[in-house]
Amino acid sequence: MDVLACIKRVPDTGAKIVLTDDRQGIDTSNLGFTMSPHEECAIEEAIQQVETHGGSTHVLTLGPPAADEQLRTGLAMGIDEATLLETDGGEWSPRATAGAIADAVRDAETEFDLLLFGNESADMANYQVGTRVADELGLPCVAGIKTLDVEDGRAIAKREISGGEEVYEVDLPAVITVKEGINEPRYASMRAKMRARNTEIDQRTPDRAAGNGSFEKIRLETPADDDSDAEVLGEGTDAVPQIVDVLEDGVEVL
Amino acid sequence: MILGLLEHESGVPVDTSLEALTLARDLADDGEPVEVVAFGAEGGAVADHLGEYGVDAVHHVTHDRLDSYAPDAWAESVSQLVGAVDPDAVLAPGSDRGQEVLARLGTAMDLPMAANCVDVEENGAYEVTRHRWGGSLIEKARLDAPTKLLSVAAHELPAEAAEEATDPAVETFEPALEEEHLEVRVDRVEESDEEGVPLGEARVVVGGGRGVGGPENYDQLEELADLLGGTVGASRAAVNEGWRPHDDQIGLTGAKISPDIYIACGISGAVQHMVGCKGSENILAINTDPEAAIMQKGDYAVVGDLHEVVPELNDAIRERQ
Numbered sequence: 001m002d003v004l005a006c007i008k009r010v011p012d013t014g015a016k017i018v019l020t021d022d023r024q025g026i027d028t029s030n031l032g033f034t035m036s037p038h039e040e041c042a043i044e045e046a047i048q049q050v051e052t053h054g055g056s057t058h059v060l061t062l063g064p065p066a067a068d069e070q071l072r073t074g075l076a077m078g079i080d081e082a083t084l085l086e087t088d089g090g091e092w093s094p095r096a097t098a099g100a101i102a103d104a105v106r107d108a109e110t111e112f113d114l115l116l117f118g119n120e121s122a123d124m125a126n127y128q129v130g131t132r133v134a135d136e137l138g139l140p141c142v143a144g145i146k147t148l149d150v151e152d153g154r155a156i157a158k159r160e161i162s163g164g165e166e167v168y169e170v171d172l173p174a175v176i177t178v179k180e181g182i183n184e185p186r187y188a189s190m191r192a193k194m195r196a197r198n199t200e201i202d203q204r205t206p207d208r209a210a211g212n213g214s215f216e217k218i219r220l221e222t223p224a225d226d227d228s229d230a231e232v233l234g235e236g237t238d239a240v241p242q243i244v245d246v247l248e249d250g251v252e253v254l
Numbered sequence: 255m256i257l258g259l260l261e262h263e264s265g266v267p268v269d270t271s272l273e274a275l276t277l278a279r280d281l282a283d284d285g286e287p288v289e290v291v292a293f294g295a296e297g298g299a300v301a302d303h304l305g306e307y308g309v310d311a312v313h314h315v316t317h318d319r320l321d322s323y324a325p326d327a328w329a330e331s332v333s334q335l336v337g338a339v340d341p342d343a344v345l346a347p348g349s350d351r352g353q354e355v356l357a358r359l360g361t362a363m364d365l366p367m368a369a370n371c372v373d374v375e376e377n378g379a380y381e382v383t384r385h386r387w388g389g390s391l392i393e394k395a396r397l398d399a400p401t402k403l404l405s406v407a408a409h410e411l412p413a414e415a416a417e418e419a420t421d422p423a424v425e426t427f428e429p430a431l432e433e434e435h436l437e438v439r440v441d442r443v444e445e446s447d448e449e450g451v452p453l454g455e456a457r458v459v460v461g462g463g464r465g466v467g468g469p470e471n472y473d474q475l476e477e478l479a480d481l482l483g484g485t486v487g488a489s490r491a492a493v494n495e496g497w498r499p500h501d502d503q504i505g506l507t508g509a510k511i512s513p514d515i516y517i518a519c520g521i522s523g524a525v526q527h528m529v530g531c532k533g534s535e536n537i538l539a540i541n542t543d544p545e546a547a548i549m550q551k552g553d554y555a556v557v558g559d560l561h562e563v564v565p566e567l568n569d570a571i572r573e574r575q
Contacts, residue, residue, distance in 0.1 A: 013525050015547040017391050026391070037490075037507040093366065120353070122506060122526075123387055126369050127353040127405075128360060135361040140437045143325070143354050159350070162452060164445040166323070170438055180507040181500030213399025215366035218381070221392040230539065230549055236558035237566045243538065244570050246554055251515045251536050253458050253482050254571065 001055035001150065001172075003046040003114045006101055006133075007039040007074065009067040010123045016222075023219040035061075035070045037180045038118030044185040045178055046116055047078045049150060056080050058112070060104060062097050064089035068201055075196035076188030082199065083108075085206040091124075092208065093215065098132030100206030105137060114155070117177040119144045134175035141175040142168045146182045256282045257341035258309075259332065259352060260290040265299025267307075270347035272413030274406040275307045278345045279416055281374050286342075291315060291335055291427070293328060298424045308416025312424045313339070317431055323351070324439035329358035331429035336363070336401055338427070343380070344401060348408035356405050365399045370407040385410070388506040388529030409512055409533045451485050453502070453509040458484025458517070461504055461531070462492055465520020465541065465560060469497040474564040475519060481571045487511065489521045505530035519560040523548025540564070 011026050012034040018027040035043075046057045059074035061067050062085040071082035085100050092100070105112060115137075117130035127143075134141035147158035147165070155174050158165040188196070233242040248254040256278045260271045271290075278288045287310040292300050298314040315331045332355065336344065344359065346352035348370055360367035372392075373383035379398035385407045386393050397404070453459060460479040462472055472486060479486045488498035490505055504511055506526040512533035519540045521527060528551060531537065537552035540560045549555045556563060 013387065013390070015522070015524055017387065017525060095364075095366065120369075123391075125386065125388070126357075126367070128357040128367060128369075131354075131357045132361050135358075141358075142438055143357075144350050158444070161350075161443070162454075164443055166440045167442045167444060168438060169441050181503070184496075211366070212364045213366050213397075215368055215397050215399075216395060218394040218396055220386070221394065223389065223392055230537075230552045230555040232544075232555045232557065233538075234556060234558075236556075237562050239556040239558060240563065240566045240570050243554075243556065243563075243567055244574065246536075246538065247482065247515070247571070248574075250554075253484075253514055254574065 001050060001053045001113045002058070002110045003049055003055065003116065004058045004060060004105065004112045005039070005042040005046040005074065005079070005116045006129070007035045007043065007059060007061050007070055007118070008121045009033050009061060009063045009070045010036055010121065019220055019222060023221065024217070025220070033066070033069060035073065036118045036122040038120070038178055040185045041180050041182050042116035042118055042178050043074045043077055043079060044183045045148060046114070048183060049114065049148070053150060055113070056110060058083065058110065060085065060101065062092060062100055062206060063087060071201055072196040072199070073188065075199050076192040077186055078192070081202065083202040083204065085204055087206070091217065094126045094128035095132055095211045096208045098129050098136060099209040101129070101133050102136035103207065104204065105133070111173075113172045114150070115139070115173070115175045117175065119177045119179045130175050130177040139173055139175050140170040141177070142170055143177040145176050145178050148176060148178070148182065255287045255289055255339065255341045257336070257339070257344045258288065258290040259344065259346040259355060260292045260300055261347060261349060261351060262292060262294070262297065262300050265296035265302070267300050267303050268347070268349070269413055270349045270352065270406075270408045272307060273409070273411045274345045274347045274352070275309065276411045276414045277371065277374065277406050279308050281343065281376065287311070289313060289339070289341070291332055293320060293331070298426070301422045301424045304422050305419045306415045308418065308420050309422045310420055312422050313427045314424055315427050315429060317429055319431060319436055322440040324436050325351070325354050325358055326438055327431050327435040328355045329362050330431060330435045331427070332359050333362050334429045335427050342402065344403050346405045348405050353405050356403055360403050363401065365401060365403055366397065367403040367405070368395065368397050369405045371404045372407050372410045374404065387525065389532065390525040390529055408510065453485050453487050453504065453511055456485040456511065457514045458482040459487050459504070459511050459513045459534070460484055461487040461489065461516060461518045461521055462498070463489035463519070463521030464491040464495070466492060466497065467520075467561070471561065472498065474561070474568065477568050478517065478564055481568060481575070484513070489527050518548055518552065519564060521548055522546045523551055
């Protein structure tokens with residue numbers, strides 16, 4: 001089974017997001033980068049499925065040249081091959097991103113049985129890239145999955161709902177978008193990281209297609225800060241009577 | 255006309271769908287009608303609950319193959335309904351299904367979709383305000399399309415009744431569906447054997463982060479949650495340490511909670527955690543570090559070691575009960 005995991009490079013934000021002066025992006029001068037958490041699980045899932053069923057694993061991202069850092073993380077975790085659809089770092093719409101990924105999948109030497117995405121990216125949360133890629137390629141798409149089994153060329157995929165799980169079954173090839181919790185991503189060993197540094201990455205320049213209508217960013221804002229300081233109830237165990245008062249009278253849960 | 259996608263449980267509208275109607279009515283305030291589309295055998299029954307929310311008509315989708323949830327079939331049905339009734343916009347709730355169906359509708363109609371909106375101004379095109387990073391960043395954007403597709407961020411807007419009640423008519427709509435639309439569908443539902451109140455529905459949540467120090471120390475938090483009829487949650491740091499299962503995770507990639515009070519123990523309050531708990535009515539933080547972000551962002555703060563404070567608190571509550 002040949003499995004592709006598609007990922008996105010995103011800033012590793014801490015306690016507060018700071019914007020650039022032109023308010024068009026996040027000031028990343030003091031930030032590291034990571035991949036969206038759901039997508040780290042997509043990589044782990046690709047590796048686990050191929051460990052079980054045999055085959056090859058691939059990772060792909062659309063992003064700036066520096067996104068090779070996230071691809072190399074995937075390689076270090078155990079992915080066989082990586083592809084970078086290189087952009088100038090500007091924001092691509094979900095449609096343009098999906099079009100470029102679908103082109104890359106069509107052009108690939110490997111015919112993928114399983115295409116894994118995150119359910120939504122950590123930064124934009126547009127919820128669309130997986131389903132749009134599936135549509136372009138004429139494949140079924142099952143979204144928001146937290147358990148995945150492959151048996152006899154079929155994917156059995158489960159989505160969490162209140163009080164249980166919905167079970168979907170589709171024939172491969174298929175697109176599956178996953179959520180964090182589907183597995184526990186492994187840590188790469190130092191040796192694997194060193195090796196991944198020297199792995200060649202397939203680099204391509206994607207076409208940027210437009211669709212009907214438009215959705216364009218005007219500017220970004222940070223939410224109004226809640227200026228009201230928290231009420232300090234006290235220090236250590238001395239605060240216990242005040243906590244009880246809050247629970248009893250303030251919130252009425254006692 | 256503004257069309258809302260309405261989810262329901264046995265004919266009773268769910269909150270996120272009612273929240274989306276608040277934004278739909280806001281968009282339609284010059285007397286433009288607001289209509290909804292509902293699926294399922296009891297979809298028509300939602301009309302009984304929607305007069306107070308100012309809904310003018312309910313389009314009840316019926317089809318003998320739509321006996322279980324099938325996202326492509328739902329999107330195709332809405333797409334055909336859009337062709338028939340030509341709304342200016344389709345608004346979906348910010349639920350799993352709402353996001354999914356709208357994304358597939360955008361795909362099927364080759365239209366852009368604005369996800370997690372909290373406000374819309376109309377001036378020819380729509381100027382939307384939407385959430386990025388789970389709401390820790392706001393985007394103002396311009397959406398221009400023959401049919402505007404927007405999902406409404408969950409639990410950000412109130413589910414407000416309309417100033418004037420209506421008496422919505424129910425119209426059935428039978429879409430033409432092909433086999434391909436039914437390929438992805440819920441085959442069966444497996445019920446969970448988990449007991450207790452799910453995090454998303456709990457009135458009291460006791461959260462534990464890296465400061466808890468190990469899996470065994472959650473016993474104290476479990477006890478506090480039990481005493482208050484609540485549920486225990488965890489930060490991503492604690493889940494990554496393997497101290498708690500992922501199902502307990504509160505945050506951007508975990509559960510979104512909205513309890514009366516969230517008691518956050520040994521949690522620093524990173525952006526990714528705060529977006530999961532910002533729906534809490536009250537946040538009480540217990541942390542040794544008075545400078546921790548959650549100590550500023552919360553409503554109540556206790557500077558102290560949770561391993562000392564929580565057991566004493568449990569004793570005090572037990573004495574009271």
